[in-house]
Amino acid sequence: MIEYWHNPRCSKSRQGxxxxxxxxxxxxxxxxxxxxxxxxxxxxxWVALGKPPVARMMRxxxxxxxxxxxxxxxxxxxxxxxxxxxxxxxxxxxAIRDGKAVIGRPPENLTALL
Numbered sequence: 001m002i003e004y005w006h007n008p009r010c011s012k013s014r015q016g017x018x019x020x021x022x023x024x025x026x027x028x029x030x031x032x033x034x035x036x037x038x039x040x041x042x043x044x045x046w047v048a049l050g051k052p053p054v055a056r057m058m059r060x061x062x063x064x065x066x067x068x069x070x071x072x073x074x075x076x077x078x079x080x081x082x083x084x085x086x087x088x089x090x091x092x093x094x095a096i097r098d099g100k101a102v103i104g105r106p107p108e109n110l111t112a113l114l
Contacts, residue, residue, distance in 0.1 A: 002113055005032040005045075005094040013093040016104035020095070023114050032094075036087040042080050045094060048101035054079040057091050057103060064088060 002020060006029050007013045020027050030037075037045070046054060055072035058079060059065070064086050070079065083089045093104040097113045104110045 001026045001028055002095050002097045003028050003030055005030050005037070005090065005092060005096075007031070007033055007092045010092050012105055012107060016093045016095070016107040016110050019107050019110055020114070023111070025114060032087050032090055032092070037084070037090070039080060039084040042083050042090070045096060045101050046076075046080065048096055048099055049103070057094070058083060058089050059091055062088055 002025050004017060004020065004027050006017060008031065017027065017029065046052075046057060049057060053072070054076045055074075060070075060072055065082075068082055068086070070082055091103050091105065093107075093110075095102055095104060095110050095113055100113065102109045102112050
C-alpha cells in the first residue's frame with residue numbers, strides 16, 4: 001500500500017493520485033492539511049526520501065516560510081519542526097511505500113513506488 005500525502009486543491013497532487021490509480025496501486029490517501037503528520041512521521045518520511053536537504057521536502061515559496069524567518073540553510077531539526085507546526089510547508093504530493101518515499105513533482109516520480 002502507498003500512503004499518499006495529498007492536497008486535493010493542488011493539480012500536481014491530483015495528477016499524481018490519478019497516475020497511481022491508473023496503474024492499479026493500492027493507495028491510502030491522507031489529506032495532510034487536515035490530518036497533519038507529526039514530527040516523528042515527518043522525520044521518517046525524510047529518512048525514506050534518503051535524507052536530502054530538508055528544504056527539498058518543503059514549499060519554501062509559501063508566505064509562512066518567510067513569516068517564520070526560515071532559510072533553506074536552517075538545520076534539519078528546525079525545518080522539520082516548522083513543517084510539523086505548519087503542514088502547508090510540506091511539499092506535495094509525497095508518497096511512501098515500504099520504507100521508501102518520493103515527492104511527486106513531477107507526478108511521474110511516483111512510478112518509482114509501483
